[in-house]
Amino acid sequence: MQSEELQQFNLIAITKVGIKYRKHIIIFTLIGAVLGIILSFVIKPKYEAFTIFYAPANSSISKSVLDNNNLEGLMEFGSEEQTDQMLQILNSDQIKEKAIQKFNLIEHYGIDKNDKYVITKVKRKFESNAEFKRTDYLAVKITITDENPDYAANMANYVGYILDSLKTNIQQQRTKQAFEIIKIQYFSKKKELDSLQNVLTGLRQKGIYDYLAQSEVLTIAIVKAETQLQEEEARVKVYDAYKSKLPDTTIIRAKGRLAAAKAAISSLKPRIETFGKYSGDYVENEALFEKQKEALAILQNKYENAQVDFGQSINQKFIIDKAQKPEMKSYPNRLLVVLITTLVAFLIGLFMAIYNDIILPNFKKA
Structure with missing residues (x-):
């Protein structure tokens, strides 16, 4: 009972403080809203492009076509093992290095070429803008986010292309030895x-x-x-x-x-x-x-x-969706930015009022 009364008292006290300092809190909230509006327009927008494809089975061309004249092996796709292999290749340094070189990402991301850790920085920047994941239906999804919508779409498609090339090279290295x-x-x-x-x-x-x-x-x-x-x-x-x-x-x-x-x-x-x-x-x-x-x-x-x-070589993926130039930005969500900054400003104003009328006097009494 005592705890309920204490809780009721605290809520009442906080409400009273909020009413007492309502002007200050409203001013803080308005300032937060204005800052949120400004921030939503200052943040550079980013565009998101993606491509989705299935990984085919690792079938021998000669066995599937020449020996048995049976295309079932070549038409199989979406196995968990093959999808994981694709994701492993996508996360390799070879993919990053080829994309960095192809799109001159050091300059595109505004990284100083003379920086001591220029390669590390551009790779990290690329990793933050690229997402490779498995879908619920065992397909592979490549998502690229960039300030330039053309770059986003072209980079997503290029990563898919070099993935095909890298996997083909890996298989041909083995077949060459054999x-x-x-x-x-x-x-x-x-x-x-x-x-x-x-x-x-x-x-x-x-x-x-x-x-x-x-x-x-x-x-x-x-x-x-x-x-x-x-x-x-x-x-x-x-x-x-x-x-x-x-x-x-x-x-x-x-x-x-x-x-x-x-x-x-x-x-x-x-x-x-x-x-x-x-x-x-x-x-x-x-x-x-x-x-x-x-x-x-x-x-x-x-x-x-x-x-x-x-x-001979065959395609190493079945493309479901090819990356298209995005028409709308995916980041930032201006309304969300304004709402978050407004809420944060309101909480800061309320906390300052609570601190000034409740917390600080209690510290002085102690």
Whole structure:
């Protein structure tokens, strides 16, 4: 009860003081309002421009387009991970340095070029005028505030542009390394295959073309030739035994066929010897050639894909809103400035009155 009475007393006392010094408080309030009006016109207005975009998924061009002919990977966007990566790049020094250089922000912000901390100051000024954040729907929003509306819009769009460029460069650095590794492997394997091809060409020049086919043909030929020789030899022996009863032409023909059979065997033997000598090497090198050929085909596919990923690039963002030149200033809010200064002036006047009539006498009594 006592505390309520004390509180009521204090409120009454403050009200009485306010009424007593109402003229002074009104004067303070009016002065605050005038200062607020002046201040609202003195403060340089600033304009706000923004661009909004989504970060796409990190999809390989070759895998999405060439291998599967499936564009779903390329069309995905708005993942939390990719958005955070974009924000990390936006807050990097590279973004700040490129924007500072592009728009000559040292001069634009009125910073002394000879200042000892000129770079630090211009970066801090840029940071205070730039905001990079994630929206509720996982998009990235770049907001630039500047006294010049053209600068605000152009800077917002430029930061989005160099973000695209920086992310592309980061990806190409990785794809370049992968491309160089695959390139070395591909040409090394190609050289190895060419060497095997030369070996097989040399063996073909010696008469080895197809192991299975030649083996079958030569086997049939030698068996047939030997059978023919045995038959002709047996026939000649019979003819010799009865040559007195046979015409000379019959014996001559039989001996001719025997000679032909011997000649056929004589011509086959070198080929069979060569085939037996080199066929093993041919089979071994041909099997190795086919194996390496398959490996080269796989490497060639990887090489071509890596070449596409390294040599081509795609947009690193899906733009939703492009920054436009703002028509209205975003800062300051003149009405708000006037209201705040008026309220502050009123409170100062009231506090001075309370101090003079309540606080100060209590201190003197103590």
